[in-house]
Amino acid sequence: MKKAPCCEVNETHPEQIERVKNRLPDEDTLFALADLYKLFGDSTRLRILYVLLDTELCVCDIAELLGMTVSAISHQLRLLKQAALVKYRKSGKSVLYSLADSHVQTILAQGMEHITE
Amino acid sequence: MKKAPCCEVNETHPEQIERVKNRLPDEDTLFALADLYKLFGDSTRLRILYVLLDTELCVCDIAELLGMTVSAISHQLRLLKQAALVKYRKSGKSVLYSLADSHVQTILAQGMEHITE
DNA sequence: TGAACATTTGAACACTTGTTCAACTGTTAT
DNA sequence: ATAACAGTTGAACAAGTGTTCAAATGTTCA
Numbered sequence: 492m493k494k495a496p497c498c499e500v501n502e503t504h505p506e507q508i509e510r511v512k513n514r515l516p517d518e519d520t521l522f523a524l525a526d527l528y529k530l531f532g533d534s535t536r537l538r539i540l541y542v543l544l545d546t547e548l549c550v551c552d553i554a555e556l557l558g559m560t561v562s563a564i565s566h567q568l569r570l571l572k573q574a575a576l577v578k579y580r581k582s583g584k585s586v587l588y589s590l591a592d593s594h595v596q597t598i599l600a601q602g603m604e605h606i607t608e
Numbered sequence: 609m610k611k612a613p614c615c616e617v618n619e620t621h622p623e624q625i626e627r628v629k630n631r632l633p634d635e636d637t638l639f640a641l642a643d644l645y646k647l648f649g650d651s652t653r654l655r656i657l658y659v660l661l662d663t664e665l666c667v668c669d670i671a672e673l674l675g676m677t678v679s680a681i682s683h684q685l686r687l688l689k690q691a692a693l694v695k696y697r698k699s700g701k702s703v704l705y706s707l708a709d710s711h712v713q714t715i716l717a718q719g720m721e722h723i724t725e
Numbered sequence: 726t727g728a729a730c731a732t733t734t735g736a737a738c739a740c741t742t743g744t745t746c747a748a749c750t751g752t753t754a755t
Numbered sequence: 756a757t758a759a760c761a762g763t764t765g766a767a768c769a770a771g772t773g774t775t776c777a778a779a780t781g782t783t784c785a
Contacts, residue, residue: 666761666762667761667762667763668760668761668762678761678762678763679762679763679764681762682761682762682763682764683763683764685762685763686763686764700761701760701761701762702761702762703761703762703763
């Protein structure tokens with residue numbers, strides 16, 4: 492009892508199918524990647540990343556800049572921090588956030604290129 | 609009736625705040641960017657993009673490769689197509705999908721770098 | 726110590742999203 | 756024409772997500 496064929500395309504290119512299968516990252520990596528991109532997929536978090544592009548800011552300043560509550564910003568910063576997209580340091584009463592590494596800039600730049608072309 | 613001050617940080621760096629504000633992309637651009645990254649934020653769509661990295665495949669082959677229904681894949685391809693991440697051409701009964709431009713590769717590569725370092 | 730400030734946290738809510746199922750369109754070949 | 760195939764579409768459901776609100780933590784300064 493053979494499985495019903497899909498369409499004829501893969502029948503004629505079995506070696507191609509094999510190659511494609513081998514290129515797929517393993518499941519854990521895929522989920523980690525998706526989780527990373529999800530963080531870029533919200534305009535509030537994008538704005539946070541943009542205002543931190545070359546500045547160090549406290550939660551309260553970010554909230555005021557973006558016209559949102561401190562709580563909302565803090566929740567989002569927690570997610571960005573967990574994914575190592577931002578880092579922070581304490582300074583007196585404040586907590587100053589900044590970007591963690593340069594991949595953020597590159598990913599933002601590539602996305603911008605894509606939508607503006 | 610002045611607005612209550614945020615914290616003292618922004619009081620001392622007003623020119624910095626101004627610079628940051630000017631760097632923020634406008635609202636429409638931010639939403640477009642977020643929508644783009646949202647597409648990368650799902651493991652099914654990521655897998656589709658990966659199998660199309662250097663191959664042209666029909667809906668049915670993709671579905672079989674990923675162990676999912678044709679309908680589920682078709683729904684996702686529609687989203688990827690709308691965002692110009694994939695393109696397609698008809699060939700007989702089949703519809704062959706492939707990547708639309710090179711930003712996909714770059715974005716995938718940067719994300720992968722970030723999570724594997 | 727106590728009051729004021731800066732931030733974090735958890736629960737709750739509305740809203741969005743991915744998959745399934747069934748029905749539908751369009752193409753090929755007999 | 757008819758049947759079989761390839762793909763698309765819309766509605767519906769469960770699962771996930773962003774913001775709000777209230778309460779809690781921790782720091783500074785008088």
